[in-house]
Ligand SMILES: Cc1cc2nc3c(=O)[nH]c(=O)nc-3n(C[C@H](O)[C@H](O)[C@H](O)COP(=O)(O)OP(=O)(O)OC[C@H]3O[C@@H](n4cnc5c(N)ncnc54)[C@H](O)[C@@H]3O)c2cc1C
């Protein structure tokens with residue numbers, strides 16, 4: 001990876017506003033002048049707490065990250081107030097590229113964060129977008145108005161049946177693919193879900209791009225923490241083509257913990 | 266100008282105790298070495314050998330993030346020796362052993378007994394040599410805290426030497442007042458060679474937050490800024506000992522590698538260079554070394570080793 005022009009150290013930014021998307025998820029807006037593409041992520045420094053990878057969920061002049069509270073770092077992020085400061089390093093990694101005309105976007109839960117800006121950009125240049133958005137329950141959905149504005153068809157699934165299709169989003173996608181075909185599928189969510197979508201994409205002969213998560217430390221491809229079969233999610237990903245994913249033995253099966261141990265997903 | 270026959274005879278192979286290297290570039294410990302597949306990639310990219318991540322007895326998460334920050338002339342890391350532990354590491358290292366290049370097993374322990382256990386295990390995995398990490402500057406109770414004490418260096422090296430057949434290299438810290446003295450302790454313990462240098466104890470402060478950036482506050486500086494210090498260390502070690510030395514610190518080009526070789530290194534390691542130049546750095550550095558040797562009529566690496574030493 002050839003070195004970039006600017007130094008890899010956190011830029012301190014001020015939080016402008018915070019939007020509560022649902023009981024567990026907040027979007028944090030800040031001003032920063034980097035240029036990012038949908039699917040890229042930043043390393044977010046919460047001083048004295050942690051530095052964690054977050055997809056850029058708003059790419060305009062006002063940048064945004066959309067954070068689901070799952071642990072120490074994310075709960076600290078969710079407690080921040082406008083005017084507080086965080087550090088931003090990046091953007092890093094590969095991104096989604098909508099090359100075909102008809103797109104099937106598949107998101108699981110917070111996996112919508114990198115896909116929403118992709119949908120907006122693609123919609124603005126006239127792409128036809130069908131969205132399949134799955135969550136455990138109705139209360140875990142987010143961005144619904146934003147997504148309505150840029151999709152031709154918005155399909156929702158919930159594991160508990162509280163809204164839309166009752167079941168997993170992968171089952172919903174299987175149904176959709178029986179009726180329609182697409183030029184490509186773009187996907188982000190829990191890896192087990194991505195694996196199912198990758199299998200469906202392969203079965204139907206549709207090219208896939210999907211974004212993976214691994215434990216990140218350096219974020220620049222040298223510490224080997226986010227390694228998956230010789231690829232590094234921080235620089236070779238997070239967005240991988242279906243073709244590469246099909247060559248990764250660990251995909252859908254194993255991840256690495258913070259020690260580098262190979263553990264089941 | 267026609268290429269003369271001599272030019273074609275340039276040979277960049279090099280040998281060290283227990284190591285026959287097709288070229289003098291080696292992947293440094295802790296860069297891309299946590300997983301077997303990444304080590305394989307570095308081998309395919311043209312490195313003459315690879316060093317594993319430093320491995321300890323138990324799985325270890327290392328320090329919390331931020332663990333990495335860049336400065337004007339280098340990078341500072343405080344990974345804190347994360348590693349899956351020696352038992353889990355077996356699967357990683359076994360996939361590359363017996364392929365085309367030597368694998369050097371880096372280990373770290375809290376005392377001679379831990380080093381002994383780790384050395385024996387690594388040897389069983391089939392590594393070609395061991396590298397004792399007595400030099401990590403940011404992991405409490407490990408690394409440099411031992412490597413700063415020449416008695417400890419002597420003891421640990423002796424114990425490991427007595428426990429294994431493969432050659433034992435000791436990786437030294439530059440954060441000492443007299444590095445040659447520590448190298449002499451390795452020689453007294455009949456260690457097979459020295460690797461120098463590990464990172465230089467360092468920090469970066471964010472003035473907006475008024476806080477150190479790294480979670481551990483202190484980390485280790487590597488990259489271009491430390492090359493002059495690494496060179497000086499090799500030069501001082503070579504002046505005092507007969508041990509073969511592997512030079513490491515800030516190597517980004519063939520010329521950097523040749524500086525190290527002329528200071529006394531028989532081979533070099535590249536770590537941060539992977540960040541600055543990508544994994545292609547190994548073949549690039551080899552090509553540049555070859556070009557330099559061609560242009561200056563050197564035929565072997567050996568001819569250049571230590572020729573800058575005065576007296
Ligand atoms: C490329 C990428 C983009 C991401 N984008 C988003 C996003 O837009 N929104 C969002 O809410 N989350 C996102 N995540 C996940 C987010 O980074 C983790 O949820 C967060 O790091 C959890 O930290 P914690 O301390 O709150 O939780 P913990 O209790 O520490 O851990 C909860 C889970 O998060 C994982 N985790 C912890 N630290 C890291 C780390 N440094 N790197 C990767 N995983 C970690 C743990 O392995 C565990 O599975 C992304 C992850 C990656 C790799």
Ligand SMILES: Cc1cc2nc3c(=O)[nH]c(=O)nc-3n(C[C@H](O)[C@H](O)[C@H](O)COP(=O)(O)O)c2cc1C
Pocket residue numbers: 222223293294295296318319340342344346371398401436462463464486487488489491513514515516534535536537538
């Ligand atoms: C991210 C990172 C991790 C490292 N981990 C280790 C390690 O586990 N064991 C070790 O002996 N040295 C470790 N080092 C030190 C390097 O092996 C090397 O000695 C040092 O970085 C100087 O060389 P360089 O300038 O080419 O990087 C690490 C360095 C970096 C940058």
